[in-house]
Every structure is written in structure tokens, then in C-alpha cells.
Amino acid sequence: xxxxxxxxxxxxxxxxxxxxxxxxxxxxxxxxxxxxxxxxxxxxxxxxxxxxxxxxxxxxxxxxxxxxxxxxxxxxxxxxxxxxxxxxxxxxxxxxxxxxxxxxxxxxxxxxxxxxxxxxxxxxxxxxxxxxxxxxxxxxxxxxxxxxxxxxxxxxxxxxxxxxxxxxxxxxxxxxxxxxxxxxxxxxxxxxxxxxxxxxxxxxxxxxxxxxxxxxxxxxxxxxxxxxxxxxxxxxxxxxxxxxxxxxxxxxxxxxxxxxxxxxxxxxxxxxxxxxxxxxxxxxxxxxxxxxxxxxxxxxxxxxxxxxxxxxxxxxxxxxxxxxxxxxxxxxxxxxxxxxxxxxxxxxxxxxxxxxxxxxxxxxxxxxxxxxxxxxxxxxxxxxxxxxxxxxxxxxxxxxxxxxxxxxxxxxxxxxxxxxxxxxxxxxx
Numbered sequence: 001x002x003x004x005x006x007x008x009x010x011x012x013x014x015x016x017x018x019x020x021x022x023x024x025x026x027x028x029x030x031x032x033x034x035x036x037x038x039x040x041x042x043x044x045x046x047x048x049x050x051x052x053x054x055x056x057x058x059x060x061x062x063x064x065x066x067x068x069x070x071x072x073x074x075x076x077x078x079x080x081x082x083x084x085x086x087x088x089x090x091x092x093x094x095x096x097x098x099x100x101x102x103x104x105x106x107x108x109x110x111x112x113x114x115x116x117x118x119x120x121x122x123x124x125x126x127x128x129x130x131x132x133x134x135x136x137x138x139x140x141x142x143x144x145x146x147x148x149x150x151x152x153x154x155x156x157x158x159x160x161x162x163x164x165x166x167x168x169x170x171x172x173x174x175x176x177x178x179x180x181x182x183x184x185x186x187x188x189x190x191x192x193x194x195x196x197x198x199x200x201x202x203x204x205x206x207x208x209x210x211x212x213x214x215x216x217x218x219x220x221x222x223x224x225x226x227x228x229x230x231x232x233x234x235x236x237x238x239x240x241x242x243x244x245x246x247x248x249x250x251x252x253x254x255x256x257x258x259x260x261x262x263x264x265x266x267x268x269x270x271x272x273x274x275x276x277x278x279x280x281x282x283x284x285x286x287x288x289x290x291x292x293x294x295x296x297x298x299x300x301x302x303x304x305x306x307x308x309x310x311x312x313x314x315x316x317x318x319x320x321x322x323x324x325x326x327x328x329x330x331x332x333x334x335x336x337x338x339x340x341x342x343x344x345x346x347x348x349x350x351x352x353x354x355x356x357x358x359x360x361x362x363x364x365x366x367x368x369x370x371x372x373x374x375x376x377x378x379x380x381x382x383x384x385x386x387x388x389x390x391x392x393x394x395x396x397x398x399x400x401x402x403x404x405x406x407x408x409x410x411x412x413x414x415x416x417x418x419x420x421x422x423x424x425x426x427x428x429x
Contacts, residue, residue, distance in 0.1 A: 037233065037237060038237045038238055038239050038240050039239075039240050039242075040153060040156050040240075040242040040243075043152055043156055043225060043229040043231065044149055044152055044153070044229075046229050046230055046231055047148055047149075047152045047228065047229040047230055048145060048148070048149075049230070050229070050230030051144075051148055051230065053144055053148075054141060054144055054145060054148070057137055057140055057141040057144060058141065060137050061134055061137045061138060061141070064130060064133050064134050064137060065130070065134060067130060068127065068130035068131070068134075071126060071127070071130065072127070074116075075115070075116055075117075075118060075123060076115065077113055077114070077115045078113070078114050078115065079111065079112070079113050080111075080112050080114075081110070081111055081112075082108060082109070082110040082111070082112055082288070082290075083108070083109050083110075084106070084107070084108040084109075084110075085106070085107050085108075086105070086106045086107075087105055087106075088105075088106065105294060105295045106292075106293070106294050106295075107291070107292070107293055107294075107295060108290070108291065108292040108293075109290050109291045109292075110288045110289065110290035110291070110292065111288060111289055111290050112286055112287070112288035113286065113287050113288070114284060114285065114286035114287075115284065115285055115286075116282065116283075116284040117282075117283045117284065117285070118277070118280075118282070119277070119280065121273075121277070122274075122277040122280065125270055125273045125274050125277055126274065128270050129267070129270055129271070129274065132263060132266055132267040132270060133267070135263045136260075136263050136264065136267065139256060139259055139260045139263055140260075142256050142259075143256050143260070146256060146425055146427060147427060149425055150421060150422075150425040150427060151228060152225070152228055152229050153242065153421045153425070154418065154421065155221065155224055155225045155228050155229075156225055156239070156242060157242065157414060157417055157418055157421065158221045158224075158225075159218065159221040159222045159224075159225045159239060160239045160241070160242065160414075161221075161410065161411075161414045162214060162217045162218035162221045162222075163218050163238070163239050164410050164414075165214045165217070165218075165407070165410065166211060166214045166215050166218055168403070168406050168407060168410065169207060169210055169211035169214055169215075170211065171406075172207050172399065172402075172403050172406075173204070173207055173208055173211060175378075175399060176200075176203070176204040176207060176399075177204075179200075179382070179385065180200070180201075180204065182385065182386060183197055183200055183385070183392075184197065186385075186386065186388065191387075191388040192388060192392055193392075196391075196392035196393075197392075199392060199393070199396065200392055200395075200396060203396050203399075203400075207403075218236065219236065222236055222237075242417060242421075244417070244420040244421065244423075244424050245424060246420065248424065250346075250350055250423065250424070250426055252342075252343050252346045252347065255346065255426070257342050257343075257346065257428060258339070258343075261335055261338065261339040261342070264335050265332060265335050265336070268328050268331050268332045268335065269332070271328050272325060272328050272329070275321060275324050275325055275328065276321075276325075278314075278321075279314045279317075279321055280314075281311060281312065281313045281314075282311070282312040283309070283310065283311055283312075284309075284310045285307070285308070285309050285310070286307065286308050286310070287305065287306070287307040287308075288305065288306055288307075289304070289305035289306075290303070290304075291303050292304070342428055345428050346426060346428060349422075349426055349428070350423065350426065353419050353422055353423045353426075354423070356419050357416055357419045357420065357423070360412050360415050360416045360419070361416065363412050364409060364412045364413065364416075367405055367408055367409050367412060368409070370405055371402075371405050371406070371409065374398070374401050374402040374405050375402065377398045377401075377402075378398050378399060378402055381394065381395045381398050
């Protein structure tokens with residue numbers, strides 16, 4: 001009895017343990033998902049999923065793939081049914097010649113099998129045409145995705161900057177609130193003049209007003225981020241700092257522009273082949289069977305079969321072939337010119353962005369040094385404030401300089417993030 005009770009107790013404990021583990025995993029997963037909503041990658045992924053333009057291009061790719069299948073079926077065997085009833089009268093020996101002229105009637109009920117033949121190279125060129133069209137649409141989709149990624153990232157940076165600005169405001173207001181109690185007592189003790197305290201209060205209220213303005217900016221920028229990415233979150237999050245792949249060196253040969261130029265060049269070269277193949281002789285065969293009768297003698301015996309061969313040979317078209325080839329060659333030369341020009345622009349923009357990033361990093365290094373002095377000055381003023389050994393104007397000026405440096409540092413860091421966004425997602429105009 002005791003053994004059975006122990007077994008039941010063990011089973012119950014294991015069941016509870018399993019439930020607890022599952023609950024813990026669910027909470028961790030839910031926490032991870034909730035946390036992921038505060039990251040740049042979350043908004044980028046959501047924007048990719050909800051953007052109708054990307055979905056449209058995806059559907060166009062699917063449609064083109066189906067067109068490719070339809071083209072392949074076009075050169076297979078086709079089976080059709082033919083029903084033809086006609087009356088061809090002959091008046092005073094005027095009219096169609098043949099069996100139908102005896103009584104002017106003809107009836108045909110046939111089933112026909114036919115197939116067009118093209119050379120293997122011609123068929124492959126037609127197939128390549130669809131593959132290259134799919135690749136062109138894919139390149140267009142990638143460019144649209146890159147443009148969307150850059151736009152969402154820029155809006156995320158604006159929202160993140162507004163958020164960090166409100167944090168700076170809170171830090172400065174906290175300093176003012178802490179010192180307000182002390183200064184009020186010192187003013188009552190005549191350590192500071194009433195006008196000095198009023199100057200302090202005016203500066204404090206100005207910073208509180210700025211905090212409200214920056215908070216409204218954050219709400220507006222976050223709303224635009226939601227709109228652009230297709231989200232519907234209403235609660236303001238604590239956005240995490242965005243990161244970029246700083247080790248990745250953009251290469252023009254791997255860029256969307258190089259891929260587009262390569263695909264377009266291959267498409268034009270394939271079009272040249274198709275033009276030449278269109279002027280090759282075309283062969284088709286057919287066979288039919290069924291009932292065909294002029295309804296004259298023994299119409300019940302007019303069941304039969306037939307087979308045929310068709311050959312089409314182009315002879316003269318007013319030199320359209322040469323003109324078409326010339327047009328495609330001009331387009332091909334144009335694409336080569338664009339490739340060289342865009343590659344030059346790509347490298348110039350990359351070098352310019354790297355130089356700007358380097359300059360802003362130097363500015364941050366200098367601003368950090370100044371920030372240490374500003375912090376030291378505020379700490380010294382705070383120590384001297386209770387004794388009245390520091391002027392109110394100097395104290396407010398120290399806080400203002402600290403605030404300006406803090407905001408400047410934020411702007412420098414945000415500018416580097418924007419430049420890194422441009423560097424990682426170079427888009428040529």
C-alpha cells in the first residue's frame with residue numbers, strides 16, 4: 001500500500017514538474033517575444049511581412065513562373081476537337097469544286113493531335129527568358145525591401161533619439177528637483193537672494209516644458225514607426241539601441257545594383273538569341289481522325305484518319321530582324337554605361353560615409369572629455385551650494401553646459417548610427 005502511494009506521489013510530482021517546466025518555457029518565450037518588440041529587427045521583420053508592394057512583387061514572380069510552365073506546355077502535344085457543318089451551293093456551275101459541290105453539304109467531326117517543334121537551343125532561350133524575368137522581379141523586390149529597410153531603420157532611429165532625449169530631460173529635471181528643496185531653504189535663510197531662486201525655478205520649469213515637448217516628439221515618431229512598419233502597438237516601449245554589422249564591407253559586385261545590371265545584360269543577350277531563333281524555319285505535325293463527309297454516297301463509310309506536316313520558312317520582312325538586333329545592342333551598351341557610372345557612385349558614397357563616421361567618432365571622443373569636466377564642475381557646485389559659496393548663475397550655467405554636452409553626445413551617436421545605416425544599405429539615386 002505504501003509502495004503504491006509512493007508511486008502515485010512520484011507520478012504526481014513528475015506531472016507537476018513537467019507542467020512547471022512547460023510554464024517556465026512559455027513565460028521565457030513570451031518574455032522573449034515581448035522583449036523582441038523593442039528591437040529594430042522586430043520592426044524590420046514586421047515591415048517585410050506586411051508591406052503590400054513586396055507581396056505584389058512576390059505574386060508577380062509566382063505568375064511569371066506559371067507562365068514558364070504554360071510555355072513549356074505550348075510545345076507539347078495538343079488535342080482539340082473539331083466540329084464543322086457547312087453548305088456550299090453551286091449556281092450555274094459557279095461555286096466550290098469538289099465533293100461538296102454536288103449537293104453543297106459537308107459535315108466534319110474530328111479529333112486532332114498536333115505539336116510544334118523548335119530546336120533545343122530555341123526552346124532553352126525561351127525558357128531562359130522567363131527565368132531572367134523572374135530574376136528581374138526578384139531584383140526589384142530586393143531593392144524595394146532594401147529601401148523599406150532603410151526607411152524603417154531611419155524612423156526607428158528618430159524614435160530612439162526622442163526616447164533618449166526624454167531620458168536626458170528626466171536626468172536634468174531630477175537634479176533640479178533635488179536641489180530645489182535645498183535652495184528653497186537656503187533662500188529662506190537669506191543665503192541666496194529671492195531673485196536667484198526665481199531664476200533657478202524658471203530654468204527648472206523650462207526644462208520640464210522641454211521634457212513634455214520631447215515626450216510628444218517620441219510619441220509622434222513612435223506612431224510613424226508603427227505606421228511605416230505595419231504595427232498597431234499603442235503602448236510606448238523602451239526601444240533598445242540599434243546595432244549594425246560594422247565588420248561588413250559593402251561590395252558593389254554583391255550589391256543589388258550589380259545583380260540588376262547582370263540580369264538585365266543577360267536578358268538583353270537572351271533577347272538577341274530569341275530574335276535570331278524567330279527567323280528559323282518552323283515545323284509542326286498533326287494527325288486527326290473522325291468523321292468527314294459530303295453526305296453523298298455511303299456517308300456511313302466516311303470515317304477515317306489523316307496526318308500532315310507543316311513547314312514555315314521566313315523569307316523577307318523588310319530588314320526588321322537587323323533593326324531589332326541593332327536596338328538590343330544599343331540597349332546592351334546603355335546598361336554597360338550605367339554599370340560603370342553606378343559603380344563609381346557606389347565607391348564614392350562608401351568612401352564619403354566612412355570619412356564622416358570617422359569625423360563623428362573623433363567629435364564623440366572630444367565631447368566625452370568635456371563631459372568629465374562638466375560633471376566635475378556640477379559636483380563641485382553641489383558641494384558649495386549649501387554654503388552659498390557659488391553663484392546661482394554659475395550653478396545654472398554648469399547644468400546648462402552639462403545638458404548641452406549630453407544632448408550633443410546623443411546627436412553625435414545618432415548621426416553615426418544614421419551613417420552606419422546608410423553605409424550598410426547604400427541606395428543610389
